[in-house]
C-alpha cells in the first residue's frame with residue numbers, strides 16, 4: 594500500500610481535491626482535523642496541554658485555539674513543547690488508521706504543513722495542490738469571512754508554493770481555469786496500477 598500526502602497552501606483546494614479522491618473510494622486521513630479532534634478529546638493530550646497552558650485553556654471541552662496561537666506565537670519553546678505532546682499521539686492514531694486500510698492500493702494523508710512539519714518523510718508520494726496567491730486569498734476571505742490581512746498572516750508561516758512544487762511527485766492546479774477532476778483521475782489511474 595502506498596501513502597500519498599496531499600498538501601498545498603491555505604485556500605489552494607486541498608480539501609476539495611481530497612473530496613474527489615474520497616468519491617473515488619480512496620481513504621482520506623485529514624491530519625489537521627484529526628489533530629484538532631484529538632487535542633479536544635484524547636485524555637493524555639488534554640492533561641498535558643492543560644499543564645502547559647493552564648486548565649482555563651479549555652472551554653466546554655474545546656481548546657481555545659486563538660489563545661494558544663497567541664501564546665505560542667512569540668514563544669518557540671512553548672510551541673515545541675505543544676508539538677511534542679500532540680505529534681506522537683497523532684502519529685500513533687494515523688498508524689492505527691493505516692492498519693485498517695492495508696487492503697487498499699493507496700491512501701491519502703491531507704496535511705497543510707506536510708513539508709514544514711517534516712511529515713513528508715513518512716509518505717511515499719506527495720501531491721501539491723496549487724492556485725495563484727490572489728485566488729487563494731479571495732477564496733479564504735469568502736470561505737472564512739476574514740480580512741485580507743488575516744489571510745496573509747496565516748500564509749506567513751507556510752513554505753512558498755514554488756518550493757513545495759519542486760519537492761512533489763504530482764501537481765494539481767486548482768485554479769479558476771483548469772479542470773480539477775481529470776487531473777485527479779490521471780493520478781488515481783497511475784496509483785491504482
Ligand code: ATP
Pocket residue numbers: 601602603604605606607608609610705732733736767768769773
Ligand atoms: P485550507 O488550507 O484553508 O483548509 P484548502 O486548501 O483545503 O484550504 P479548500 O477548502 O478545498 O482549500 O478550498 C478553499 C475554498 O475555495 C473553498 O471554499 C472551495 O470551495 C473553493 N475552491 C476550491 N477549489 C476551487 C476551484 N477549483 N474553483 C473554485 N473554487 C474552489
